[in-house]
Amino acid sequence: MKKSISIMFLLVLLLLSPIFAAGGKEAAPVAANGELSGAITIWHSFTQGGRLDTIQKTADSFMQLHPKVKITIQTFSWSDFYTKWTTGFASGNLPDLSTALPNHVVEMIDADAIIPLDNLVDSMGRDRFAKAPLVEMTKDGKLYAIPLYSHAQVMWYRTDLLKKYNLAVPTTWDEFYNAAATITKGEGGAVYGTSFPFGTNDMMGTRWLNFYVRSAGETLLTKDGKANLTSKAAIDGIKYWVKMYQDISPKDSINYNVLDQATLFYQGKTAFDFNSGFHIGGVNTNSPALLDHIDSAPVPSVSKASAKAGYETSNIPMVIWKQSKHPEISEAFIKHLYEPQNYVPFLLSVPVGMLPALPEIAQDPAMLNNPTVVKFANSLKVISDAVGEGTAVGMEYGPRPEAGLLTSQGVIETMFQNIIVKGIAVETAARDAENKLNDLFETVQ
Template sequence: MLKKVAAIVIVLAVMLTILVGCPGKTEEPDTDKSNQTGKEKLVIWTNLTAEAQITVLTKQFNELSSEMGVEVEINPVPLTDLYSKMATAKESGTLPDIMHTAEASVAYLEGQGVLECMDDIINELGRDDFMESALNMNTVDGKVWGVPDWVMHTSVWYRKDLFAKYGLNVPQNWEEFAAVASALNIDTNEDGEIDIYGFPVPMDAVLVATQTYYPFLYANGLTTLDPSTGEYVFGDNIEEEVEIMEYIMDLFKASSPPASISWTWSDYRNALVEGNVAMTLDMGAVVGLAQTNNPDMVVNLGCFDLPGKDGPAKATFGGTYNFVVINQGGDAKVALAKEFVKKLYVPERTAERALSRPMFAFPSQNSAFAIYKDDVSVQPFQTEMTTIYNSLRDLTWYAYGMESGLNQLNTSMQATTFFGEAMQSVALNQMTSQEAVEYIDQKLQEQIQLINP
């Protein structure tokens, strides 16, 4: 027996050596490396785990790394475990030097007091060159904490070919929208079952459900916080919010695949691109997906703003990606990190980053947009691009919880699952719309209590 044990131990040891030896990079002790080479090291986190994005980011970071003579370490942190990562890292002071992330993390980190004010960089780069709305989202008390990289905008993406085939027009109000959605429930093989659904209502509890609910709220001019005073107003409009919830649930029952209760971003995007749904709310990522997975579909895609109940949308839903610098590593490190971030904002670079997700990401620098719009990947969408870009610039779009500027409420709403749970419960008839909205209201107030005790 002992011999056998010994044999196995040896086999394991050999395999271990091979494995350690093979990839080479597995066990580089990197803690002391900066001292050995004399180079400063910047640690960068990004939430972008999609291949195309991480490739472009890595390329740019490496360019700058050799240009500035610093070492960079790039760590993708997926959105799904971002908050546990940030919270634990903050607790122990192991946050990165630079982070490329959505406004929710900017708000979180700003609330923790670990961010470096970015006003100087914005001014050096030219404040006017940045989209004002994107700057607002990074602003608390007149100070900018994150440099906006790109902005995203939710529209209804739809199949132009199906609209043409069934003689449908872009809907102008909710009645028309519901009618178009049901008209697009199509049984292509005539087996009595719907093969293409009109409009999916994705409600996955992590990140997705909130993004489904808010475009409808904004379209009717409702917000969580008052855009000018920052006061909590969600609780004042329960009646309308219930009505909106009911409208969404009617859409769910009439024209959405029942499985969409647990659909995530990739589910509804795949569904549109592979031809299983005719319209969907999305931040334009369907375009990039179609380009890689189903190129024939690209020409069929178009978008319009989700209308309000009785007419055009009063506001729309969007989001940003930003670069922030964390002030934990000492003055020299912070200065270096800021310099690094600043160098990322050459129009060509900003455009290139946004173009890694065409029509999903729009550069927040006007100078970069000029380059962006001529790129071949967004070429077919000139009209859509103008509509989106104009509504982005019009200052009538919000991210939930941030209607009045950078706010940790957004972080809570982003990290939490109670929106999804409430909406799924209504869809499954476990709650009424009234109960669901009241539950959301109660949970939101709880979070506000945490933020401002």
């Protein structure tokens, strides 16, 4: 069953379910002596060892401070988390607190599944937070999620290969194609210039098409909430990536997800890739000798005149679920997590990969003096600039549920496969995909 159908079904359940019909919960009172007491469950998607460990340590220290509190942590990949929360919404099997993706938050708000966090943010100091993430997570004047960290998609490249072939860092899509083609040909199949991923179980095809369309001054989701796959910019972008796949990319990339794609760069098998600062840790784990030969730059544009710093930013938040029996414990844990002695080690578990939601933390000596932060100062600046320019895919005009469907249903990825595998004309496949997305969007209007 498609996720969009599930969402529509869950929204119907919302009207019927006694779990949510009673409306929002007020925070349960603490004991008379002010001591927190109760058990909460936290879901997060920090599957890598460093982040997972720091969150667990933060929970352990919180429980030491509050002996009557029990915290259970469960970890799911982002794709598994989406399935977990949408099915859990129907059954009432949801956590007290969780991480989320920006597009998830919009669906959660529409499902009336999470509570506003304005009081929490105000108590922590609203002006301490970067403004853009707060706007992205606000609907009808209420803030429904608290930003934990930010990152942005930038272009990663091999400095040694550009030097070997006397290539400049690409700033336009034509330059990018030429550089990638030169390296692919020169390396004789040992290294690809780049790889174009569009497996239908991920959003990579959508992401990469979004890069092109945004760089042409358009968006995949229009201001009035319609899909944009048939404009000249979108058609040009589709044709561009099809050509990249046919001429340069490994043919297995037709089924790649984000990890498959990233692993090629980690292992030194691609010269260019698009991702966040998480690429530094991936290269360090897989091919540490390459750390001296990678750097990043802004994503290319259609022309030098239209060059911008960034197109896709992810502001990863935390949410408190409406069915929680102890929202007061979740709020206290969030405050504890943002304490510098906990927050800085969390961010530095993936240095340069996670930019702080509290700008003041960027000036913390531990952040400034971290060896990876020092080594990749240029990449940190490129990513920081991109964070200020971009939004989540489909949320360029503010939070809306169509953005979640745009990235979660595999429609654009299927479109690319239909063009390449079935030989369907670009214009036909684009029109069919656009119509399918617009039909899906009607289920959430």
